[in-house]
Amino acid sequence: MSKLIYILNGPNLNLLGNRQPDLYGHETLADIEAQCQTVAASAGLSQKMLQSNHEGQIVDWIHEAREDAAGIIINPGALTHYSIAVLDALNAFDGPVIEVHVSQVHKREPFRHKSFVSLRADAVMAGFGTHGYALAMQHVAHLLGGK
Numbered sequence: 001m002s003k004l005i006y007i008l009n010g011p012n013l014n015l016l017g018n019r020q021p022d023l024y025g026h027e028t029l030a031d032i033e034a035q036c037q038t039v040a041a042s043a044g045l046s047q048k049m050l051q052s053n054h055e056g057q058i059v060d061w062i063h064e065a066r067e068d069a070a071g072i073i074i075n076p077g078a079l080t081h082y083s084i085a086v087l088d089a090l091n092a093f094d095g096p097v098i099e100v101h102v103s104q105v106h107k108r109e110p111f112r113h114k115s116f117v118s119l120r121a122d123a124v125m126a127g128f129g130t131h132g133y134a135l136a137m138q139h140v141a142h143l144l145g146g147k
């Protein structure tokens with residue numbers, strides 16, 4: 001059976017494609033899911049794309065990932081900058097974790113420069129636009145020793 005990768009998205013990322021397109025572009029989560037699917041399939045991986053506006057739901061999905069996922073790609077949205085609960089959940093997950101931000105957070109407000117999730121992430125993508133997710137999938141495949 002192919003290894004499963006969770007692609008988790010936090011608050012407001014359901015609005016990708018409509019929300020502040022100057023910062024976040026015009027592509028939707030469905031577009032991103034399709035791009036990641038192409039990369040995952042060519043690496044022999046499968047994926048599960050999820051989005052929630054609720055911190056507890058993200059924590060629950062990370063717990064689920066402990067049971068059935070080999071890796072996690074996560075854009076925690078604003079939770080990045082304050083959620084110790086998300087960090088703690090990721091610390092309880094054993095596989096590779098890649099943190100993704102569509103925008104270049106380090107060029108933005110100072111409160112976006114701090115990431116709790118980065119304390120756990122094996123790699124961080126920021127400023128690659130929505131393409132960052134597919135690049136993250138490529139890197140997960142590499143870390144898992146795929147094609």
Ligand SMILES: O=C1C[C@@](O)(C(=O)O)C[C@@H](O)[C@@H]1O
Nearest residue numbers: 012075077078101102103112
């Ligand atoms: O919601 C988001 C999106 C974001 O994670 C990004 O993808 O660039 C950056 C965060 O600071 C912000 O709160």
